[in-house]
Amino acid sequence: MSIICWKDGVLASDSQVSGDTIIGSVIKIISNKHGLFGMVGSLGAGVAARNFIISCFNNDECIIAPNFMDNEKYTVIHINLNNEVNVYQNTLSNYSTIDADYFSFGSGDILAAGAMEHGASAIEAVKIAIKLDPFCGGVVQQLTLEDCNE
Secondary structure: EEEEEEEEOOEEEEEEEEEEEEEEEEEOEEOOOOOOEEEEEOOHHHHHHHHHHHHHHOOOOOOOOOHHHHHHHHEEEEEEEOOOOEEEOOOOOOEEOOOEEEEEEEEHHHHHHHHOOOOOHHHHHHHHHHHHOOOOOOOEEEEEEOOOOO
């Protein structure tokens, strides 16, 4: 799994990819002219879902999501330029909107949420999840809406 946190305009994540063992690292959060995007969960499904959503936002023809995604667990987060947070969980057909001061998703989400509740930033919360959750690791990645391309 992973950890992704949002608080005070900062989206932060770990970079570790793991299965039965640690496999390596990957970029889990990106920015473009439509906002910030992040993914946690099954790597192949998460990346495919993120790319599907981005292609739709880019007014391109939406790429077809692979069938294997139907049995996978993933969450894609989109924070638009108006600071609205939309979350796609295990489906690309609809999303829910989060109206909260902070949030976290992934295997370290409870650890990170507790840290942010007690004053930690999104970056600090990711570091805490990395330290305490064996499925979180690697370097901390961070983006803000200022990083989005016009």
